[in-house]
Amino acid sequence: MDRSPAQHVVLLDDEGRAVGSQDKTTVHTLNTPLHLAFSSYVVRSDGAVLLTRRASSKKTWPGVLTNTCCGHPAPGERLDDAVVRRIGEELGLRVDSAELVLPHFRYRAVMDNGIVENEICPVYRVLVDEQATLDPDPLEVDETRWVTWREFSEGVLGGSIDVSPWCRTQVEQLTALAEEPLAWPVSPESLLPPAARPTDTR
Template structure:
């Protein structure tokens, strides 16, 4: 990724209001911007967890969902999901399904850095093995979905704030992640409806 990578800035309704450098917006007053979260599953319903690389600006060394990222200006969110999974984990994607079109969160680190995102959540099916890019990912592991849920809820696996907020919403979709209903793309924030 280049140092001039830009993100899409949003108003409170999810409309695009401009762009800014990804490397300059994250601080104590991070503006609302467009992102995504993805959960990669294999054919057995196991989920791929990743630990963020230790040099990441936000939540370094933190276990989280499979992959997060920011669509580039003018890039469809599904394309951004596929691009980042290839870059971060070397994955070949079989399918990308929208689950939580309107998920948004704001979280602050102890050092004052804030993340502030409208962050649609996707289920991804992948049949290739993950090859983590050390620039992005410190570790990766596959877990049965129920084990992941149980270990997060018990505190055995501390996870990123966004993954923690997403968990009960995903659990409410049912016990089998491969059978979760697909959401309507019309429910995405306007900036994500490309």
């Protein structure tokens, strides 16, 4: 049976150029190849940030508190479109757009069982109003919570809040951009890795 392109991840070379694709159900192993992903932070108009706890059934970092939503673009899919798509799929949250804030983010992390995450993973901010409603997919998310960025970032950096390894590093870098998420500057898409730079002109 043919697989949907959305079920494949984009494989990358060390310079961030696409070198193929792989079924996402097989990509995370003891020797995970470098691939393209994204992280996102949903931010309300009052500055609160949406955190999620990864579902306990997840292959990587199950049950761990993290940023709002992570995922992988399909081959040929714009990264910002993938952010909007996955936020809808995982959280039932309708959003219109996503803003690039960390175009160069990259990390590699190893679980206790040896499973590896190895991603070039640009980070996006997604703005919503205070009436935003959630309908999380239990296969993806065990818990959601809104927090102030100050409470969250101070807890993460001070060691009192445990989060995924990528989230911790992102918090360090995002805090360096600005003290509050509504003030994070937007980066141009030209700074994305080559495989993620959009080819359309919208």
